Amino acid sequence: MMKKYISIFLIFNYLFSFEISDAIGYNGAVASSKKEASDIGIEILQRGGNAIDAAVAVGFALSVVHPSAGNIGGGGFMVIRFSNGDVTAIDFRETAPSQANRDMFLDDKQEVVQGMSKYSGKACGVPGTVYGLGYAHEKYGTMSWESLLYPSIQLAKYGFSLDYHNFKLLNSPRYSNFLSQDAESKKIFTKNNEPYILNELFIQSDLAHTLIRIAKYGYNEFYNGITADYIVDCMNRVGGIITHEDLKNYKAIEREPxxxxxxxxxxxxxxxxxxxxxxxxxxxxxxxxxxxxxxxxxxxxxxxxxxxxxxxxxxxxxxxxxxxxxxxxxxxxxxxxxxxxxxxxxxxxxxAIPSKKIGHGNIDMWNESEETTHFSIVDRYGNAVSLTTTINGWFGNGITVDNAGFLLNNEMDDFSIKPGYPNLYGLVGNEANSIQPNKRMLSxxxxxxxxxxxxxxxxxxxxxxxxxxxxxxxxxxxxxxxxxxxxxxxxxxxxxxxxxxxxxxxxxxxxxxxxxxxxxxxxxxxxxxxxxxxxxxxxxxxxxxxxxxxxxxxxxxxxxxx
The missing domain is CATH 3.60.20.40 (Gamma-glutamyltranspeptidase, small (S) subunit)
Structure with a gap:
């Protein structure tokens, strides 16, 4: 009876409130790019998990149901506010491989090699997503690691219904052709010239096996286990430069916001x-x-x-x-x-003052990639997580790791590949964001x-x-x-x-x-x-x-x- 009165009160409050929202509740809330991910986040909160637990579950879910931007082959950032008012930030941005160098995307004439920083094997930085989620859970989570990955494993193993956004991207000539350039990507993300159908079941068996390994052995499996071997094998296939040492040395960093x-x-x-x-x-x-x-x-x-x-x-x-x-x-x-x-x-x-007349300020006194995904979470305890993650362009560099089922990022393009030269989406950078081994690109x-x-x-x-x-x-x-x-x-x-x-x-x-x-x-x-x-x-x-x-x-x- 009490639940009935509470439900009636919430409906009344919603109908007669000036704050009209998509969803309301006193216990917890999740806002993400995909229904399946938001459902999983709410389920974790309902089971007593905190916002960090839910963020881990939502992050892995998006790697399955939002393959164009959700990921385990990319990186990102999260801001966490705890119930006591403390706030911290976790940086799990990708890093440049140890073999990277300032001029790696330039030819002998010091001109930019078109497309190399975007679509080649050398375009990917060392992924940070799995480490970032694992670090957050290890330090601030409350539920078991396996339980947080289980829903995503099920989605990858048994499939999910393609929504309009996924249906549209996978069927577009631009991305269908792009993903067909890599044999592994073509196998997973195309249908031999047949179109996908709206609400069709989309299964990712290799990704399911990868998530099972990460769930069983922990987030370090990605950096030290079979998955790491698969990544290095893929690098050898596509001319990339990420090594076992790069993966072993990767760390997320907790910073002051x-x-x-x-x-x-x-x-x-x-x-x-x-x-x-x-x-x-x-x-x-x-x-x-x-x-x-x-x-x-x-x-x-x-x-x-x-x-x-x-x-x-x-x-x-x-x-x-x-x-x-x-x-x-x-x-x-x-x-x-x-x-x-x-x-x-x-x-x-x-x-208006023309941009060419606007320089930087006196400190003594067209676009970076838009194919990112963000989600926000608040739990019943008063904790909150704001998390943004990406593989840069839609479907990253278009290369899928052999036997592992996930796409790699093309984040190296977010460095200033040549100071003053705009990246894929028009942003200009200078020496401060030039390429160095193990450095994190600006975001x-x-x-x-x-x-x-x-x-x-x-x-x-x-x-x-x-x-x-x-x-x-x-x-x-x-x-x-x-x-x-x-x-x-x-x-x-x-x-x-x-x-x-x-x-x-x-x-x-x-x-x-x-x-x-x-x-x-x-x-x-x-x-x-x-x-x-x-x-x-x-x-x-x-x-x-x-x-x-x-x-x-x-x-x-x-x-x-x-």
């Missing part, structure tokens, strides 16, 4: 080698100079202002940021209010957790989207904090993006009216329409403790709560 104080909200995000936290801090610190209540969301004036802020932040990203274990980064200067004020002082509210992943002024958990958020991740997270936060939008509206609202180079405002289709475009062009901006930006998966915890879970409609993410 970047903390941002923005309008009495405390925002925690990833430190280097993710540029997310520093660049997000730079954007928000500049915007804090302005009272945004005087602006209309979506107006030409607002878009002009935020685009100019983004340009300066991305110029600094290109100049200063890289793996801080290898280079000296002026971190405290870059995240300071004073530095942001100095950068903001160069903005004109009347005209834009921005898993984020927000507290209110009383240091209470408020939001857990993040998104895929390559170079657009940082601006998407910034715009969602501005929508929530400055414009007081409900979470669903803040996530659903159309987005735009400027990354300094190329010097253009990228905007989602059907966002700007012709009048706004004219006004922006009058400011001096170039405007380009593009497909959707990001796929945010977010959770809001209201004053009563009710958890509102929302997934972006852009790629069909699924939120669950109980």
């Amino acid at each position: 970047i903390k941002i104080n923005y309008r009495n909200h405390y925002i925690y995000s990833m430190p280097l080698p993710s540029s997310g936290g520093i660049t997000l801090s730079n954007i928000l610190n500049q915007i804090e100079n302005v009272n945004l209540s005087e602006f209309k969301v979506g107006s030409a004036k607002f878009i002009h202002l935020l685009s100019e802020v983004e340009k300066r932040s991305y110029a600094d990203r290109a100049e200063f940021l890289g793996d801080s274990d290898f280079i000296n980064v002026p971190l405290q200067k870059l995240i300071s209010k004073e530095y942001a004020d100095d950068r903001f002082s160069t903005i004109s509210m009347k005209k 834009s992943m921005t898993p984020t957790i927000v507290e209110n002024e009383n240091n209470e958990l408020l939001y857990v958020l993040g998104t895929p989207g390559g170079s657009t991740i940082i601006t998407s997270v910034a715009q969602i936060l501005i929508n929530l904090i400055d414009f007081d939008m409900p979470l669903k509206e803040a996530v659903s609202r159309k987005r735009f993006h400027h990354q300094w180079l190329p010097d253009v405002i990228q905007v989602e289709k059907n966002y700007f009216s012709p009048e706004i475009v004219r006004r922006l062009e009058k400011y001096g901006h170039k405007v380009s329409e593009r497909s959707s930006i990001g796929e945010a998966n977010c959770i809001f915890i209201d004053e009563s403790g009710l958890k509102h879970s929302t997934s972006d409609s852009r790629r069909g993410g699924v939120s669950k709560a109980y």
Whole structure:
């Protein structure tokens, strides 16, 4: 009877609340890119697991049901907030193999060899996902390792139904042809020129066996066991350079997160080698100079202002940021209010400053890959996890490890393969992000957790989207904090993006009216329409403790709560 009254109360509260979300519940919430993964996460929470347990289970589930971006052959970052208010960050970004060198993707004339950093055996960094999930579980999890992998093993062994997103990608000529270039990938991800059918059962037997080994022998099996042998054998087949020593020496690193104080909200995000936290801090610190209540969301004036802020932040990203274990980064200067004020002082509210005239700041006083996946989790105990992971491009470098069933990343392209030369998606980098053995390539992943002024958990958020991740997270936060939008509206609202180079405002289709475009062009901006930006998966915890879970409609993410 009590459960019945609670259910009625929740329905009533939902129907008459201004906060309309995809799912609500007092006990736990999961927002991810795939229904199967979110279901598994909720199941773990219902069985008494904490948010870290659920994150491990969701991460492995996405490696099965989201093969284009979910992975065990890539890497990522997670921010964890514990029930006592402590916050930590785990860096499981890929590393350059020990045989890597600064000019490995250049020819004898020091020109970039087209496609080599993206689609060859040398394009992959040493994977970190399995180590990152294993490290988090070993230190902070509560359930058995085997129980967390079991649901994913079942999905790989017995199959899952292809949703529209998977159906569309696997049937597209672009990716079908791409995956057909590698014999192992062709065997698993194509059907001998026959199209896949929507909701068709998709089975991955080799991947199931790999997950069984990892479940039985622990996460180090990936780096020291049969799976490691398979990876090295694959390297020999495709001309890659990852060795047994590279795998044995890989470690995830626990780091102190970047903390941002923005309008009495405390925002925690990833430190280097993710540029997310520093660049997000730079954007928000500049915007804090302005009272945004005087602006209309979506107006030409607002878009002009935020685009100019983004340009300066991305110029600094290109100049200063890289793996801080290898280079000296002026971190405290870059995240300071004073530095942001100095950068903001160069903005004109009347005209756009061309990117070629915007250099990096004085520290003495088109896109990174978008094929990422993000999920957010909150448990009944008050723990929260924000995790973003990737293999870079859709299906990584297109190479599947023989007998192991998983795709490898093409993260080496996220280094500055030639300083000043744009990567696959247009981001420019300099010496700070040049290739060195064992170095971690720069990333834009921005898993984020927000507290209110009383240091209470408020939001857990993040998104895929390559170079657009940082601006998407910034715009969602501005929508929530400055414009007081409900979470669903803040996530659903159309987005735009400027990354300094190329010097253009990228905007989602059907966002700007012709009048706004004219006004922006009058400011001096170039405007380009593009497909959707990001796929945010977010959770809001209201004053009563009710958890509102929302997934972006852009790629069909699924939120669950109980």
